[in-house]
Amino acid sequence: MKYNFTEIEQKWQKFWDENKTFAAAEDYSKPKYYVLDFFPYPSSEGLHVGHPEGYTATDIIARYKRMKGFNVLHPMGWDAFGLPAEQYAIKTGIHPRITTQKSIDNFKRQLKSIGLSFDWDREVATIDPKYYKWTQWIFMQLYNKGLAYQAEIAVNWCPELGTVLANEEVPEQIEKGYTVVRRPMKQWMLKITEYAERLLIDLDMLDWPESTKEMQRNWIGRSEGAKVTFKIKNPSQAGAEMEDLGGVLTLEIFTTRPDTLWGATYMVLAPEHPFVDKITTAEHKTAVDIYKENAKHKSDLERQALEKDKSGVFTGAYAINPVNNEEVPIWISDYVLMGYGTGAIMAVPGHDERDWEFASKFHIPIVEVVKPAGTLTSDITKEAFTEEGVAVNSGFITGLKTEKAKKKVIEWLEANSLGKGTVQYKLRDWLFSRQRFWGEPFPVIHLEDGTVKLVPEEDLPVMLPEVDNYKTIGTGESPLAGIPEWLNTTDKETGLPAKRETNTMPQWAGSCWYYLRFLDPFNEEEFVSKEKEKYWMPVNLYLGGAEHAVLHLLYARFWHKVLFDLGYVSTREPFVRLYHQGMILGEDSNKMSKSRGNVVNPDEVINGYGADSLRLFEMFLGPLSASKPWSTNGIEGVYRFLNRIWRLIIDENGNVNSAIKDVKPEGDTERIMHRTIKNVTDDIEDMDMKFNTCVSELMIYMNEISKLEVIPRENIIVLVKLLAPFAPHLAEELWHRLGGNTGTITYESWPEYDASKIEKSVITIVGQVNGKIRVRLDVENDLEEAKLLETVKNDEKMKTYLDGKQIIKEIVVKNKLVNIVVK
């Protein structure tokens, strides 16, 4: 009887569905294991063979943990709001709900056809009002805690998409060929900066890839330094505006090197700095205005793409250096960014590359105030010296090492109220609104007097209305602004007329907390019950691609910490262990893409070889974390392997192979069984998830037992059980045919091994002379070292290499080798 994978796979998929085999139990007495895949966006293209790699890996872990007796939660759902469906709606007029649902159905069909053991009863989708009710509710908690606010800021506006983008989203969209320009707009912001320090520190407690943690650290960008106040000189030639100011105007700057204050030979303001107009003298006004105008029209993209060639103009004003009362000229330049620090810097060309470049170009003096310590040398006329060293020409800190000098300057600044030590972060607040239709509406109303209010909790969810125009209207308002019957409402409390907030939330909102909803997907009273949250959290294993290292993974940590502070969740971090699977490339070793024509569709692979072959091959391809090319030939190998297993257990007539007998495995047969259990178990448990070697261990085991004339039944049972997480359909079928009477192999116990039975009685060791292998010998296991040495030295062949030579050293490693060093 042939291995009919299609029939077997459909049969067991139906069985699992009907019996709800993978439903997580609400049995809190059992140890739990929560294994989660990154929330997928159901694209209209469906899966390519890259997707099942991660899903298969988590599925193996889920199935393995079930056999190890854990109560496993392995859910799946949809991050279903998103631009593609809305863009498609604009083009075709088809409601995004319809296209999205179609995509979800297709994704789900494909995932099921791979035999993934999801608890489908817990499926959620962010577009479901029952789900986004709670996304809105969490927003209300953020708002009430003062973490959500509106601000008129320069945003990243993308004209093609008709929406603003978060800083984190900009590079991706530019890569896709969209343009992004700066433009001031009133936007919702979330104060993620308030959590910057904790988001940074708590990274240390996470078992995450070091590269991802490092990327988050860089993104948060903590730097220690000082804010220093410079007085602006009231120059006689100052413009009229300056005179009107009356009091003293001071300029605050941030620096990480307060020890270089003595080397500050000029100041730079960002062109957008509010002081620019106030301090510019009449003489320089025209030049400054032109420069400002140019800077405004440069998009961020242009600012970045341009050569690092410095530009700038002098304002005519001077500042007083607080440490030595020297006058330093104030320039403006777009190499200083308004968004970081105070938007103004003291420039120390001797010790900062950018300042050095600028000063060289504009012939501003370069002063040396730090000399390298030790043997290093520096020549600041040739380039800036940016390392730490010893302060020179620096008043009371002269002679101090950089670290000490910094401290002393900060103390002095604080004592004289001229500045203070501070910490700055690169991280900005999260721009949280989009001018889009297809997203969660904000639970917010605006009264005519400008009051902003949350809608009452009992009115949640604020539903998306039905519309027939999906385009952004006018100058960038969401299509929601064009629906008066939705837009206009009344404030319940006062009865006054009000308008709804027409922005919607970004796609990240729904994915910030979905891992919590899976714990309690039907709860209408709470977003998750405390009891369930306490039992299931945190997520034990979270698996997905590295591309979300700073976006989703930072946002979700932020929301989680807020919920923790409010007492709604019990863990400080949501995902204790994170793993990134590598990419599966096309057969040409390029990234799979439609345009390259190298996309492999899993449906075709399943039709040709079956889901079990697909799963096994995805794992066999190489280490999970590596990028590796797909190989159509390669899948033949695992397909043959599954066929061999089938033929080993089932004969031509469909009966169990008569060579399988109820005898005890003995000798080598027993040994290889224990060895295989150990190796497969260890490799599954391994932090590196080395499933490729698991598969090869199974192949070796099968090769060995198929040589036997009488095959002990236990060997076969072990094979089928070990195979179950990897090729579950075939394992179920064989288990069933072998007389497994429990219906499914899913909850059968994972085989145990006896370490003492793995060791061989006779092992091969090597004899080396001067490190070169000269002979291989079979000796008894654990032969003591002296005897081992003697055996090797007495070997005839060894003797030919040793005769007439002087023995200098003898190295003996038990069970491994003997190395004799001669002269």
Place this chain on the structure above:
RNA sequence: GCCGCCAUGGCGGAAUUGGUAGACGCGCUAGACUCAAAAUCUAGUGAAGGCAACUUCGUAACGGUUCGACUCCGUUUGGCGGUACCA
């Protein structure tokens, strides 16, 4: 530019963490079965030399540490990912 990761047969990749390099699979070669092919099975397969047993070389390149290095250290080259005027 800076930060992080990587480099092993014709190909994907193993290597008990300093101790038999190339497991397992693909591909290829030969044989068995067949009228023939496919499938299947058996044997071989890093390179060079030799009829052979065997010998020499071999983990990107060069150097170092060590009785012994794919593994540790230094330099160089090539590739991948991230980031980019963050003061």
